[in-house]
Every structure is written in C-alpha cells, then in structure tokens.
Amino acid sequence: MSFEHRPVLLAPTVDALVNPSFGQKKNKGKREALVEAVNARENGVFVDGTFGRGGHSRALLERLGPHARLVVFDKDPQAIEVARALAASDSRVSVVHDGFATIAAALSELKIERIDGAMFDLGVSSPQIDDAQRGFSFMRDGPLDMRMDTTRGLTVAQWLAQASVDDMREVIASYGEERFAFQIAKTIAARCAERTIDTTLELAELVASVVRTREKGQHPATRTFQALRIYINRELEELAVALASTLDLLAPAGRVAVISFHSLEDRMVKQCIAAAANPAAAFARMPLRESEMPQPIVKSLGRVLADDDEVARNPRSRSAVLRVAERTDTPMPEAGAEGFVTALNPLAHNDVTASGRGRRGRKGH
Numbered sequence: 001m002s003f004e005h006r007p008v009l010l011a012p013t014v015d016a017l018v019n020p021s022f023g024q025k026k027n028k029g030k031r032e033a034l035v036e037a038v039n040a041r042e043n044g045v046f047v048d049g050t051f052g053r054g055g056h057s058r059a060l061l062e063r064l065g066p067h068a069r070l071v072v073f074d075k076d077p078q079a080i081e082v083a084r085a086l087a088a089s090d091s092r093v094s095v096v097h098d099g100f101a102t103i104a105a106a107l108s109e110l111k112i113e114r115i116d117g118a119m120f121d122l123g124v125s126s127p128q129i130d131d132a133q134r135g136f137s138f139m140r141d142g143p144l145d146m147r148m149d150t151t152r153g154l155t156v157a158q159w160l161a162q163a164s165v166d167d168m169r170e171v172i173a174s175y176g177e178e179r180f181a182f183q184i185a186k187t188i189a190a191r192c193a194e195r196t197i198d199t200t201l202e203l204a205e206l207v208a209s210v211v212r213t214r215e216k217g218q219h220p221a222t223r224t225f226q227a228l229r230i231y232i233n234r235e236l237e238e239l240a241v242a243l244a245s246t247l248d249l250l251a252p253a254g255r256v257a258v259i260s261f262h263s264l265e266d267r268m269v270k271q272c273i274a275a276a277a278n279p280a281a282a283f284a285r286m287p288l289r290e291s292e293m294p295q296p297i298v299k300s301l302g303r304v305l306a307d308d309d310e311v312a313r314n315p316r317s318r319s320a321v322l323r324v325a326e327r328t329d330t331p332m333p334e335a336g337a338e339g340f341v342t343a344l345n346p347l348a349h350n351d352v353t354a355s356g357r358g359r360r361g362r363k364g365h
C-alpha cells in the first residue's frame with residue numbers, strides 16, 4: 001500500500017530560503033544587489049533535514065539553479081528510498097540516511113563547509129502515521145514500534161518492558177505534558193510485569209483506562225503517544241543539536257526555516273532564535289561597555305501560520321508554526337552556537353536516554 005504526505009506551509013518555507021525579501025518589512029537594498037543575492041542563493045548549498053516524501057525538497061529544487069546542491073536527511077528507510085530515487089534523476093541531490101543531528105559530520109564528509117539555507121519540517125509524516133505497521137497511531141492497531149528509523153534502536157514496546165515507573169512518568173510528564181503521568185506509568189508497569197505490551201491499541205486502551213478527564217476532541221492517549229514518540233526518536237535532543245550546528249554552518253545571509261507541530265518543539269526553536277538574535281541579553285547585568293557586548297548572530301524573519309484555506313485542505317497544518325531566521329555577518333563566538341540551545345530540552349538535565357538505560361536504573365534493579 002502506498003501512503004501520501006501533503007506538505008505543510010510549502011510556499012512560505014521555500015520562499016524563506018530563496019527569496020531575499022522574505023520577512024523584510026521593506027526592501028532597502030538596490031535592485032542590482034537583490035538580483036545578485038537571488039542568483040547567489042539559486043546556486044547555493046541547501047539542506048532538507050526532514051525529506052519525508054520530498055514535497056519541500058522538490059519545490060525548493062524547482063527554484064534552484066543547475067549548480068545548486070541539496071543535501072537531504074531522513075531517519076526513515078522508506079523516506080530514504082524515495083530520496084534515493086530523486087537523487088538518481090537529479091544530480092544536485094545528495095542523500096543521508098541518518099538523524100539531522102549529524103548534519104555537521106555528514107556535510108563535512110561531503111566536503112561542504114558552508115550552507116545557504118536549511119529547512120526542518122519536524123515530527124512524523126502522514127505515511128508514518130497512516131501505516132498501522134509503523135506503530136505510531138493510537139487509532140490503528142499495529143506493533144508498538146514508533147521508531148522513525150526502523151533499522152536501529154529500541155521500539156516503544158521494548159523500552160516500556162524495561163523502563164522503571166519513574167522513567168516512564170518523567171518521559172510522559174515532560175514530553176506529553178500529561179497530568180496523569182504517574183498513574184499511567186504505574187498502570188503500564190503493572191501490565192508489563194505480567195507480559196509485554198505489544199500493540200498500539202493495547203497501550204491506547206490501557207492509558208484510556210486511567211486518564212479520567214478527556215480533553216475536547218482528543219483521544220486520552222494522545223499525550224502519552226506523543227511523549228513516547230518524542231522520547232524513542234530523541235526528537236528534542238536531535239533538534240537542539242541540529243539548530244546549533246545549522247547556525248554554525250550558515251553563511252552570512254543564510255536562512256534557517258523550521259516548521260514545528262507542538263509547543264515543546266516550537267519553544268525550543270523560538271528560544272534559540274531569540275537567544276542568537278539577542279546574545280547581549282545574557283550579559284545584561286554585567287558591567288560591559290557597548291563595544292564589548294556580543295552582537296546578534298541571527299536576525300529573526302518572523303513566524304508564519306497556515307491560513308484558513310490550507311487548514312481546510314490539510315487539517316495537519318492547523319498546529320504548524322514556521323519560524324525563520326537569517327544569519328548575520330557577525331563571526332560565531334568561539335564556543336559555537338551550542339550556548340543558544342542548552343537547557344531547552346525538558347529532559348536534558350538527566351540521563352533518561354533512548355538507549356534504554358534510565359537515571360534510576362532498570363525496573364527491578
């Protein structure tokens with residue numbers, strides 16, 4: 001069976017990367033400067049961190065010149081198959097089957113030192129949600145997997161079978177912002193003590209049995225599934241690394257465009273851009289002279305939401321937020337961009353990691 005993905009905020013995302021006047025209140029530059037900037041971008045080096053089915057990549061390629069390069073990443077082997085087919089017919093495309101957190105190492109291997117733009121359309125694709133066999137959906141019965149990269153790492157079923165109540169509670173509370181996290185964790189642990197939870201519907205029903213107050217229009221397992229998916233795929237950890245690496249890699253006037261679908265992601269993107277756009281804020285209480293204050297690394301080019309038409313055509317776009325920033329020509333501080341994203345992941349302070357080892361050890365130890 002084939003599953004389709006309808007790209008969200010397609011036109012503004014591509015525009016954000018290639019249109020010099022995107023997000024500018026008015027075009028201050030001269031006409032010639034603008035044309036030069038457009039030409040430079042058209043044959044620049046770009047990254048699509050989340051290829052999916054390539055909707056954004058294809059639209060970007062249509063706007064790029066013959067000498068441009070586009071490096072695409074995805075964790076998902078099915079997405080990579082589609083990406084490789086595209087690369088076979090378009091020599092501008094290079095494919096990396098890995099998490100976008102590896103962007104710095106992957107580009108270095110491709111001998112790319114600077115990029116002109118990068119886009120990240122975060123989260124899961126429709127094919128991943130719609131295919132019951134991938135185990136992402138609480139509406140369709142399938143194996144409890146939820147890995148984007150099915151070639152490595154633990155499935156959710158495997159992690160739950162060995163996690164402690166504390167680790168489960170922490171993941172469900174932090175990544176699902178779920179009020180009933182402790183009750184859910186206790187119930188899951190009690191079931192796992194009898195037998196493993198192998199299917200999505202079994203988990204969804206178990207969660208529904210303890211989440212007593214239902215949010216309007218939302219399945220009671222929504223928050224728990226979101227939390228487990230974010231955790232098992234290390235989504236926020238990877239995002240923090242990718243944002244910092246992208247800022248390090250962007251050439252002056254290069255752009256980064258990120259589409260988020262929930263508040264944890266969007267908060268991280270927003271705070272990273274704000275910190276890089278105003279690094280002096282961190283030194284506000286220090287007795288520094290104006291000339292000693294750190295200068296902006298990026299300029300925010302704003303936020304775009306889907307309009308009513310898009311939401312009507314594609315309900316997935318309802319929660320989407322696109323944020324765009326442009327690199328300034330201020331040299332990066334020696335410490336790199338990491339400081340702009342540290343401490344933005346709610347679980348970054350401890351080591352409940354997707355490797356399966358929790359802070360307080362394994363269940364029963």
Ligand SMILES: C[S@@+](CC[C@H](N)C(=O)[O-])C[C@H]1O[C@@H](n2cnc3c(N)ncnc32)[C@H](O)[C@@H]1O
Pocket residue numbers: 005006007008049050051052053054055056057073074075076079098099100101121122123124125126148235238239
């Ligand atoms: C929302 S979809 C992208 C859809 C794409 N823009 C399109 O138009 O077809 C997200 C994709 O990013 C991938 N993905 C999510 N997080 C990733 C990460 N950290 N590294 C690499 N790929 C990731 C998922 O496997 C999925 O295929």
